[in-house]
Amino acid sequence: MSYTASKVKGVGRHSWSIVFRHPVRKDPTGKVGLRVRRGLGTTDENEAQRLVDQMNEILSDSSLWDLSAKPLALLRYNEKIVAAFYDYLEPKNTDYYSLREAHLPLPGADQGYAKVLLVGSTGAGKTTLLRQFIGSDPKKDRFPSTSPNKTTVSDIEVICSPGDYEAIVTFFELREIRLHVEDCVMAAVLAKVNGMDDNTVSMRLLEHSEQRFRFFYVLGDPNLDLDDEEEEDEDQELSVNEHRVTTEERSRFLAVIKGYLAQVNELASVSTKVKEQLIKELNINPDSLDSEDKTAFEEIFDEELRQKKEFHALVDEILDEMAERFKLLKDGELEYDGDQWPLTWKYRTKDRTTFIENVRRLSSNYAPQFGKLLTPLVQGIRVKGPFMPNWYNVVPRLVLIDGQGIGHTVSSTSSLPSQTSRKFDACDAIILVDSAKQPMQTAALSVIKELVASGHISKLRICFTHLDELKGDNLPTRKSRINHVGASLNQVVSHIRETLGYEVAVNLDLLLSERSYYLANLDQVMQEKDKHTLEQLKDLISTLETSIFVEKISEAIPFYDEANLIIAVQNATKRFHDIWRGRFGKASSSNEPAQHWTRLKALSRRLALNYDNGEYDNLRPVSELKDRLMEHIRIYLNQPVRWVPGNVSDDEKKNAVDRIAREIHSKLFDLTTQRLWTDRLTSWNNAFNLSGRGSAQRRIEHMERIYDQAAPIPGEAATTQSHEYLLGIRQLVKTAITLKGGRFV
Template sequence: MAELSWALTVPQPAAWAISQGHQTVYNRQSGTDQRGWIAVCAGSYLDDDLKRLTNRLTGRSPESLDAHCGERNAIVAVARLVDVCEARGCDCGPWADKRLIHWKLADAVPLAEPVPAPHIVGHWRMPADLADAVEQQWQLTERPITGDEVTRGTQRDFLAVRDELLPLPGHAEGYRHVLLLGTTGAGKTTVVRQLLGTDPETERFPSTSTAKTTVADTEIILTGGGPFRAAVMFAGRDEIADHLRDNVWEAARAVFEGRSQEVIQNRLLDHVSQRYRFSYLLGRAALPGAGPDLDDDLDDDELVDGQASVPAARATDPGTTALVQNAVRAIEHVVTTQLENIRNAAGAGEDDRPFEEYVEDELETRVRRSDICERIVDAFLHAVENRFALLAEGDLRHDPDGWPASWSWECADRAEFLRVITKFSSNQAAFFGRLLTPLVNGIRTAGPFRPVWAEHEARLVLIDGEGLGHTPGSIAEVSTPLRKRLDEVDAIVLVDNAQQPMQAAPVAVMRTAAATGNGEKLFFLFTHFDLVKGDNLGSFSDRERHVLGSAENVLSEVREELGLAERTLRRRLDEARFFVGGIDRVLDPERVDPVRPKASLRTMRQLNGLLAALTEEAVPVEAGPARPVYKSGQLTDAVLEAVRAFHIRWRGALGVSLDSEVPKRHWSSIKALTRRLSEGHTDEYRDLRPATSLRTALEYAIFRMLQKPVRWTGPEPDGDEQEAIVGDISNALGRRLGKLVDRLITEDPRPDWTRAYEEHGKGSTFRRAQILIGDIYERAIPRALRDEPYENRFSRAVLAAFEETAAELDFIVE
């Protein structure tokens, strides 16, 4: 059963406006006690009054709204219901009707494909099959909150090879490393385009779209001259094989669910996470007996962002068609055979799941272990490897097993360079069947990129990582690889949508950066500023204050939770904020947009201000001679607070603690987590991140402790000095604790993660939970016993890390 259960039917264009993040309040006659994720269903008609309001608040013409709002009686998005306001004198924004009750929505995610729905008005519970279908489309759309793809074990080797092929300049060469982060739709990659000066119509680098775009880290070195160079690393054969096994199971589950042939084929080709979309590489497969679909072609005016109309390139691939259709027939056979065996063999044994869920669990185990699955994976791997023959340029290197490992190239011609590099980064449908994008682990390029609006040369390395996503529940924490990146870079540009600023994902980055001594690296770039409109917003300053007003509640919460972190964030918002609009167009001081000349010139000034700020070296606060003194017992109390929070969360998620406020997670999500941890390529599954949750709890609890030393060795420093001292300690300690947590939760218990994943049959959900609780979590991070001091191997390891940090930074631990 899907986690998503409820739907809200709204007329067009409200359904479209909510799905695109424009409308954050929907007016109703009645309220509800429900909070959380709901499906947004487009009703059967278009409301003319809402159309006029949407036209005024979004700037979309009536004709444009008609074109975008064609869906009827279909689930078009998922959004989070965060509050219901019944106060008559409230200020819920321009979408609110003061005569009605305001349902406040956030974090809207348009579905990959609308899901047909029954004609039901109002707020209603979806049937199980509809909820599952919506959940599936939601998975196809959402993005993990990671800043780069996690690669266990071999990640440093990847970086070492990349450094060998194309060294990354650092401080010695006068370069600063800049990490750009942003949520889906904020325009992060569009900002990168502007900083490079690439043309959105003719060069299209990096690629952009309304959904998931950046799927691997892209590092771009801005040079003053010389040739264009590139180094590309590829995911290993084992990692690709693991994801192909996921696809085989997803296709088998579609067969089990009685889904259409098209759905089965799509699941076999494209991973539900959108990270590994093998249709980019292999092309699309035709449906059995299908002719050309005339309705599937787009007119030229429907193509976006300079997309070329190349029908031949979008045609299905004969080789892929044969490969996929043969695989589907084999999957159908194994599902039919194994279902009969499972039902015949089902005997005694306790299991708290419905029988069909037990069948699904057992079917997954048998499909993944079947010879047919391995034959399909091998066939796909062979087809994938053959696609590297399309690389006519550059130097392709292989690992000892013969799998492509890296590619490097140098070219003096910019147009030719960008044409070739798009094979590794593009998402254009016209090139499906020829793109290596799904296999890329990371791209590093260098060249004399410079926008025409730039007033000065910028010696920067731009790092465009995978975006902060809308994965439910995961937005409150920063993933392991992104957390490491925060320590490594010199500046962090948080790209935020000015229409909906300060949502949960960017706020999570702000909290973590400030609590780990990285807060001074933050720069805020608010995009879509041209779309911030209202009768009371008559000037740039008015709009600026309106956007920054969203930060006040966030800063208040940070002050309550993390104390000094609020000072850091408020100062950065005051000193390092920039506002831009219309950045999807070419910005040129010699060709200013005649429709919005002031806005265009202002955006160019803001971008130049950002570049100037990024190239300046930060001036550290000079701390006086006084140093803090801490008692070891203070650290023990902070560790105990974090340990309790960690166990409450995971005992609840696993269903071990019935009184926990944390809801029990579905058995299939827990099983998927154990599979990911056993494979060794990542330490998370969607919002289930054990190492991240422990690390975050420790960092926050210790950061609060650091602000309360028992005394100082000299005169107590002022607020700025204390902020700098605490930041330095939390940063140095955080690096040590990150390694400790990774070892204890992810690396050392790898055999236990594998054992937990391999549990199957009746009672496997309970046995899997017991392994996670008893053999992994409590063994690594012992729970506190009542009325006994918290003293064990874990607490001693944290204390040792703290004492090492004290020796490094010259403070005292008693």
């Protein structure tokens, strides 16, 4: 196959870009020939053509298609052209945390700061609690943004410190945003083909199916009529300069979106032709296909449509329009990557109002600003300044970390997102925010369960919100409501005792009760009538400031039998496989529902292309294997062969085991990530690349094979893989036990 480059100029753009198919890299459908589009930084057509000619020389010489040829290419060609080709040959995994850390380091225990992680179900009120901690007015500031739905995918880190206001913001890579835009374009085209109305088509185009990337924040919402909205409070209107979308701007945004929808209609026509051609070539009747053939046809249709130049032209236009929004950041400093896509934004000022106004462009979900917000493009926000509530005397020495909601999980096998549980080790306190309006749900239970298993339970604080909304004839007083909510904690303790063992639940009911806070009217400015909530909040902040974690050294020495560890690993691995058997539509005791082929393919794509921490929605194989292992290893740790001395208290035993569990948890993520993901990238690529009749079932077989090789059940078959798997876990656990004061018989 021959590869050629060409120059293009986007709609309304002055500078030229180069477009070519990369002869080595695969595209999102798994085919070699990744489409690359990169700005050339010139408005001169002759200069642009000269650069295109250089790229065509590289594309015509296969000896240059290896990373080792880059030094030679730099001697011959313009560095922009060399970068455009070879950047895609180098492994590229942006370390967003390190980018923020390089500019604005998080202070820690050495500086007297406690790091506090807020976790909770979407809509429980954790960001509203954060607002109270930092003194953010719910009407004038509206920072960070709150919503009963998924608001943003970014982490927000707040350093409470005297001095100027500073910010460092990191943005998702262009390749990741492009992937989601392509999904949106495909969803919109299919909606049009299936005869859905224009409103549905436009929302499929502007909002990703996972509801994590709401691109109408950036481009404008054609379905939003602000004239029909209820009038807002007067003091909110008079707060700060909102930079609301004007009538003229809204008209322009809608015209641009209308142009996109016209292209969607054209693509729908193209897709109809593609469909007819496939029907003719394959000699089939789509209406009479069985489920297997229908699945194959849908996959082929998807891949064919994604190869069309009209498809990529629309994606390019949308990305170009998004890039224009960065020009609205008049203050601060933008840093760009090799794709000329913003990598970071840095800002510093003494003025709090101006600071929040600028940062809100990158974090808001305020409807009157739809079309001028960058929120969906933001990966992480770190701010520093004298943030404090008006009801507290000093700026608390806290680092407050708020991230994506953990969702409303309904399965007892659900695991937390890896980006959440990976933070447990580095934090001094973990606040679980849960709504008092209903009994504790599975998502909140999953947090407590993992904290117990991993030895971090001493860091937990629980905040029950919406206490004012808990009503009933049997709940006439605040005390009765608190007792009603507190009763759900007994059920939590019972569940943990049943699943992780009696030893781990010693005094757990007392600990959870003592560390629970009951809050009302958090979405309002605290007043005299809120004295009970104010007392709770003041006590909580005071407690958090002194919560810097110091590991307790226990005099108790547990002695373990290594043979029992093998049984623990065997049971954990069996549970992991049982979960996935259910998801693969096979007999299982896990009660997990069978997953549609599109969800399994989406997961394989995340793992093959290294996106989203290798997770798709609630499918998190790396975290799930880690959690099953951690749970069963914790049960093993709770039951040593003997204790020395023999008269050790239950609390001392628990402290000793917690030390070991924390050490294991900190290392286990790396082991499961390596075995299940990084060591098997080729296998995940093979699973993702499958297409044609029977591909859905073959993908399941590929995934089963990956799991069998990465996590073989010990004892079922003596293989090299099972030996390596068991050896790796045994070494990890044995090292942790001996390092933290345990012994083996």
